[in-house]
Amino acid sequence: MSSDANAAAPGAQxxxxxxxxxxxxxxxxxxxxxxxxxxxxxxxxxxxxxxxxHLEVQRGTITALIGPNGAGKSTLFNLLTGFDRVDxxxxxxxxxxxxxxxxxxxxxxxxxxxxxxxxxxxxxxxLDNMLLAAPGQSGERFAGAFARPVWRRQESVNRERAxxxxxxxxxxxxxxxxxxxxxxxxxxxLEMARSLxxxxxxxxxxxxxxxxxxxLVQSLLGHITSLRDEGMTVLFVEHDMDVIMGISDWIVVLxxxxxxxxxxxxxxxxxxxxxxxxxxxxxxxxxxTEETS
Ligand SMILES: Nc1ncnc2c1ncn2[C@@H]1O[C@H](COP(=O)(O)OP(=O)(O)OP(=O)(O)O)[C@@H](O)[C@H]1O
Numbered sequence: 001m002s003s004d005a006n007a008a009a010p011g012a013q014x015x016x017x018x019x020x021x022x023x024x025x026x027x028x029x030x031x032x033x034x035x036x037x038x039x040x041x042x043x044x045x046x047x048x049x050x051x052x053x054h055l056e057v058q059r060g061t062i063t064a065l066i067g068p069n070g071a072g073k074s075t076l077f078n079l080l081t082g083f084d085r086v087d088x089x090x091x092x093x094x095x096x097x098x099x100x101x102x103x104x105x106x107x108x109x110x111x112x113x114x115x116x117x118x119x120x121x122x123x124x125x126x127l128d129n130m131l132l133a134a135p136g137q138s139g140e141r142f143a144g145a146f147a148r149p150v151w152r153r154q155e156s157v158n159r160e161r162a163x164x165x166x167x168x169x170x171x172x173x174x175x176x177x178x179x180x181x182x183x184x185x186x187x188x189x190l191e192m193a194r195s196l197x198x199x200x201x202x203x204x205x206x207x208x209x210x211x212x213x214x215x216l217v218q219s220l221l222g223h224i225t226s227l228r229d230e231g232m233t234v235l236f237v238e239h240d241m242d243v244i245m246g247i248s249d250w251i252v253v254l255x256x257x258x259x260x261x262x263x264x265x266x267x268x269x270x271x272x273x274x275x276x277x278x279x280x281x282x283x284x285x286x287x288x289t290e291e292t293s
Pocket of ligand 1: 049075
């Protein structure tokens with residue numbers, strides 16, 4: 001591992017290096033890719049927001065998607081998870097084509113993304129936020145007296161799962177509070193917990209540390225690494241370089257919609273193209289020590 005933050009605790013088993021032998025070059029094949037994308041393009045008027053030739057995400061890793069403002073990170077997230085339409089391109093998740101599927105269907109395949117709490121969600125309780133994210137929320141499928149016992153069983157399974165997750169994220173005492181009353185960090189925890197309601201194989205976190213009090217950053221980092229250690233794949237967009245360099249197994253750098261570099265944190269830190277495109281203002285210092293806003 002290239003970062004001290006990833007060093008195993010004394011007595012702990014050394015983590016498996018799933019990226020062993022993978023060349024740090026854009027579009028490189030991964031030994032066990034959970035997500036593969038080809039020729040993904042999206043323009044807004046004359047502006048090409050995303051133009052990714054080939055991208056693979058290795059199963060069971062924490063992969064960071066980084067790049068300057070406007071590089072296309074959020075647009076790529078939206079496209080891959082079915083919340084925006086591509087102009088061109090195909091991608092598969094766990095070997096099945098998912099391009100063209102709605103966000104709901106992509107989530108059912110096991111690939112979910114977090115969303116910032118909308119105004120409507122902030123007016124609901126923490127527990128209701130969780131239940132709304134549960135599978136089988138389309139009540140009409142369970143309509144009718146005949147199906148009621150099935151629906152009840154599903155609801156009690158969902159409640160149990162929601163409470164288990166709230167306990168895991170230390171939000172159980174807040175179950176009846178309005179989500180809008182949570183702090184920035186607690187909201188991020190709730191967003192993560194919500195995404196786990198569908199029992200995904202891969203979670204995509206959009207700026208998990210934005211607006212988080214430093215006291216909660218370590219807790220959030222711990223949750224993210226636990227997800228990976230339990231076998232989940234994590235792809236996240238983040239601007240905080242300490243966070244990125246500290247927990248990522250692999251980093252993908254976007255600039256002007258294209259993948260300009262990929263590699264381990266150490267590869268990215270020393271990549272001159274990345275320094276020019278993104279880390280430029282901090283040319284003279286190691287990226288891991290730069291100040292973050
Ligand atoms: N719905 C839209 N309509 C028009 N232009 C858009 C739209 N969504 C994104 N863009 C443009 O596409 C480009 C990529 O935006 P995107 O938000 O994906 O970048 P980003 O890397 O996530 O940036 P940031 O780090 O600032 O969030 C930007 O130039 C943005 O202005």
